[in-house]
Amino acid sequence: MARPFTDPRSAHQKIAATLRRQITRGDLRPGTQLPSTAALASEYRVAGTTVQKALQMLKKEELLEGHTGKGVFVQGGTQQPISPEAYMAPAGQGAPYRWISEAEKRSQRGSVRLLEVAVVSAPFEVRRALGLQDAGQALLRKQTLYLDDQPTELTHSYYPLELAEGTAMMERRKIKGGTPTLLAERGYPPRRFVDEVSSEIPTEEEVVALALPKDMPVLVTLRVVYSDEERPIEVSLLTKAAHRYRMRYTVTAP
Template sequence: MPSQDPPYLRIADHLRRRVTAGEWAVGERLPSRARLAESYGVGPNVLQRAQEVLIGEGLLEGRTGSGTYVREPVERLAMMRSRTAGAFPASLVPDGGWESESAARTPAPDGVARRLRIEPGTLTVHTRYEFLLDGRTAQLADSWEPMDLTGDTPVLLPEYGPLHGRGVVARMASLGVRVARAVERLRPARATAEQAGLLGITAGDLVTLVERTYLDDSGRPVETADLVIPDSRWAICYELPVEVPE
């Protein structure tokens, strides 16, 4: 019985089998899209969609202006996120390395304002992070905090002052604000050119976007962040507490 899958999925499956069988070596460029499309009897757009499936799986990579290549296998590690994990699990950053840049008095964009429950344009502290693993950028993060919480205090800037590097929970606690919970929303996306350049991946590669918001014990959002995690390198895992009935 003929397959009911769309043509691009059937082609992706066939290309996957050809690659894994070693028809093209790691690092080798595949034939041009036009040539492959002709060999499968489809248009270039169908062939492109098939290749995008395999790029998303990490089997192929597209290089702008050059073509599509067999990607070198990359070990996919588990990124554990739990009640005690911060923006990046410390156990996966042996040198504790990250780079950051903060800007106070940054007007909140509409989406950020909704998450912080403030008016668009309200002043915030915006911090951009690059988290490092073995000298390479492994994760990106953009963080926003309302300035009415930290303004005119020693902890205004997350990575400066007496509690630099201690994280949102400790900094807010120093101001008498108790962070009680975090909410995370995940969605798949494709890396922008800027994100790809920082992460050392290809523009269009699959990433996971995590929208994380910290809330205090009254339910007020005190910080929100966008985390960008390369899907080909990290499998996101959640560790959840289980209450055992007495």
């Protein structure tokens, strides 16, 4: 028999979690005014100071905003869905990186900041996916992706050295159309990818890069991209703020 379990979080954390879910799932829409502190305190059977602490958490997450003399209003909206398959195909001749072109379709402004390009000892999961030996090296290209100037995704993308050497991938500069376009031009077009998505506690690097509020988890996607003959050509760790974005996968029945 399973042992009884109770929520160990403080009262204000529980209230914040309930309101956060109502905001991110669309039950509380942007511009909606919340009930007064007294009304919320009565609803949740807590002190007014507890409600204030909960609201302060959500203000730091940019989900709520206070207007002096008027009240507290919903600022953020539902989580934005990201469809990974939209970014798989290489960009067309002369076309921008798909992160930018897909953002334009949603009337958003996409941008990329290149943080690092280096040959590194690949992490365990990367070595396993690329078939590298222990301490095997790979090319790392690290970037932060933005939507409307808001940091959206921190990416660590690793490539086999034999595919990257002698190309612009080794240089610390952006690549027209992105690395999928360059690899396709070299005869290694992306044919399929496999994603493993997990919810994790963020590292310090992720908190800073994504401007995360305190105690906010992240979505981490381990993506392996394959070319012809099932050759792995890229392994990426893609980290997103869990309260802002959700993953949308479309599966077609065989």
